[in-house]
Amino acid sequence: MKIDLPPQYDPKSVEKPVYQRWLEARVFHAVARGEGDARQAFSIVIPPPNVTGALHLGHAINGTIQDILTRYHRMKGDNTLWMPGIDHAGIATQAVVEKTIFEKEKKSRHDLGREELVRRIWEWKEQFGTRILSQLQSIGASCDWDRTRFTLDDICARAVREAFFKMFKDGLIFRGKRLVNWDTHLQTAVADDEIYHETVQGQMTSIKYPVDGSPDEYLIVATTRPETMLGDTAVAVHPDDERYKHLHGKHVIVPLVGRRIPIITDGLLVDPSFGTGVVKVTPAHDPNDYATGVRHSLEQINLLTPDGKVNEKGSGVFLGKQYSYAGLKFASAARKAVLADLEALGLIADVKPHEHEVGHSDRSKTPIEPYLSDQWFVRMGDYSDGITLADGAKKSGLAQAAMDAVTDGRVKITPDRYAKGYLDWLGQKRDWCISRQLWWGHRIPVWMFVWRGPVATSPSDSQQVKLELPYLTAEQNKQVAVQVIRPGEKGGEILIGFAVRPGYPEIEKLLEQNGGQQDPDVLDTWFSSALWPISTMGWPESHATSETRPSGSVAAKSNPRADAAKTLPHGRVSESSHSGGIPPEPGLLETFYPTSVLSTARDILTLWVARMVMFGLYCKGDVPFRDVYVHAVIQDGEGRTMSKSKGNGVDPVDIINSHGADALRFTLAQMATETQDIRMPVVKDAKTGANTSPKFDIGRNFANKIWNASRFILSNIDDQIALRGNARPELEKTLALEDRWILSRLAATIHTVASSINAFHFSEVATALYAFFWTDLCDWYLEIAKARIRAGDSTVQSILLHCLETSLKLLHPVMPFITEELWSKLPNRTSLLVTAPWPAADPAAADPAAETQIAIIQSITSQIRDIQNTYSAARGKPVVLAPRNAATQQAIEQSRLVIESLTGSPIAQNAVDAPKPPDAAARVLPDVQIFIGGVIDKAAETAKLTKLRDQLLKHITGSRNKLGNEAFVAKAPVAVVRGLRDQLAKQEEEFAAIEKNLAELQS
């Protein structure tokens, strides 16, 4: 067959056109199960990358894993959907855009205003949101791009609104005043998990608090945050601490502000052995103190303005003098001033250097302040009456429901050790703060009213109320839920919140006309992420809930995208294949939910995975996925995490340019072991200066090998065989030993690849493919085949073609581009490989006898080559083989031509008692001795054989000792004992042969 392929694989010229072919054939597009469709469903939702992000190695490895699974199942004939999309990533995106605007225009978000800022972020999203998805395409991801979702698009917004409404109505969402982590730079609450700790060299200051009514007596309190004393409302000692028993019930005066505060006793807060055993209590500015304040009903004095300055509360009169710190930065200027004033008053007892951890906001990199504010929470804990999931199941609470799903096996986490972290985290059942004081995100769908007049409070929960609004129809009243936000304080005024179901903008309008104001805050990004598996597939399905309206009118008012679109250069929003997919059709959720696998890194197992399980159960009544696969994290060669700031990261896009996408994928797959971290040595590319890794050469070289082997096979297929297509060679026909061997290896490989994919052992998949294709097929079978091809053997051609075709199929999930391209070069090929049927392993092809025999032939061949390498004179010289028994002699005889063609040396003799030729180099194998006469270097031979003998002796001694041990013979399984005996016998024969050869060298 004539074949025109260049001698080196060029990924650049192949990848784009091949991807285009797939898109044109619409093979990635999956639809809801139709009538009589009996196919199994396989589905994955992508962990949506951040809209501001660029592809990094984490995406690349996770994308590769998901694509391997997706392509494998597609070829298996499953109805396969990989749902793509991107995340609006609230705080991260807003921070980036704000920063950019400030750098360019020196304007803050307050200068721009809410609408303008949000418009700018949408612009940003349109510009950068598509980038990462096209990068995912460049690694070959076979997502159903028609369905691409964005966590802020209408489809997702509807799900968010519906879930919020449902939880609000059920009392799972509530508003509360809590101490939150406050980012004073971005001026928003941030979650615990958005905080990193940095070790700071600070100081521990001991401050003297005068005891009220006891002149010259002081309580000494140590603190790393002296400025918080302005908000102290108690000092605490341990109840059993003898040193302070006489002070129980007394008061101290807070210096500088002059406030009289109680001395309380608290065994939880105070460790009497630490410091002076006295703790200042600042309920509004420290989590532990907050808890203490709640226990003792202490006043909470908030000292902070939202931008991190001291407010008017930070002032007072002390010893007749006025002090004020208002307007000063809390942890810096105010601290300095407080320390200076205390110093002047002689109230500083001691200052010591002290290393401690300070929480910083991950987004703004500025220190976090604990801050008392009103926030919305999802209650994770248990309810006395329990909660009801969407399938009617009763659970004690949301966290418990998600824990049960893992403990009872409905969700399986692989590797299973990660289940512990998941369960421990959920087990804390800490309420989830879901409100963020940002402008970019899903706005909280609650309208607040200051209300006068009676409301009927439901008996079960004080926040639940029934209230019919007169200006809403009865029907409309069903679409709102009411909670008391703040009970009446003076004059019976209470604050009430109305949540509105999605799809009723006219109700929202009526609420506003009647004095309601929508909460300005937005939801934590993870709230919409938690709904990702169901929102992308159309929950709440319009036909399933009569109460819910179809999606058309949803959120038109609150979504500024329509306005933003007008100002964009191309005005493309939902037409774009990346940012606005087709709406989910009815039945999509039924077909593909629960999804099959979720693949992710371990860092978001709690933040994201646990919450998806919770919301999936609560909203849809079933788990969101059956399997969670947690892949390893790639580090640099020194074991550090890769990051932009460290400059130690490898950019997958660079690797695609230099090595090709298949090389990237193969290498990543091969590295995807079950360990928690994998190291990738990073080096600078000499040409481009970009970071790269020699690891990727493995993939590139392998791709090149596949390319050239295919080139060779295809160019050596007779047209007749090519025309006949590639019928699998008939096994009944008498096949040569090596034919049976390679078919046996192929069958084993098919088995390994499938079972390893099913077990998420991606490294094994890559290794098995590599070993079969390179070692078995290319190094051995193909080399053997060359002589037979020259002799006009047609069997070997069809076996080669069969092996190639099957290999391309097996390789396709890992290396889709090159395999698809080569597939198109196969004879008479019009269909695409991407949808070709997955090969079945033929159990009849397994041939252990052939595998054993070929192993002997291989070692004989290698030993002859070794002699040839050692003594160049040995090349082409006749070889004498002295097999240990007749069976081996026969096997060799069968493969005589194979050995001869692989070594270029004729086999002069093959007999059990073949005599050693004079001056022969000898190699001793367990099954056979190999001689080539007339080439010897006595010293070298002696050294080589002596070393071999010593090694063997060690093993023989070990085996003898074991067999001499009565306990071993009595207790070990019979097969093990017999195996060891046989082996020992063989080893002893081998040993004798070596000794004999050595003796002959001496003479």
Next chain:
RNA sequence: GGGCGAUUAGCUCAGUUGGUUAGAGCGCAUGCAUGACACGCAUGAGGUCACAGGUUCGAAUCCUGUAUCGCCCACCA
């Protein structure tokens, strides 16, 4: 502080339920312009499986402890 994990060839990693001479790739050494491929071919060298105990007839594998490293969670005024 609590939890999880790692330690096997110079490097990156495999090593199924404990069992028969511990494997692969890269790198290294030597040779090779072999009618697919030098991103290649052939051959070779290289390992007291971190350390110390224990269980067992038998341990890289199971248990305990030690050391080093990494990750997650929580943080003490």
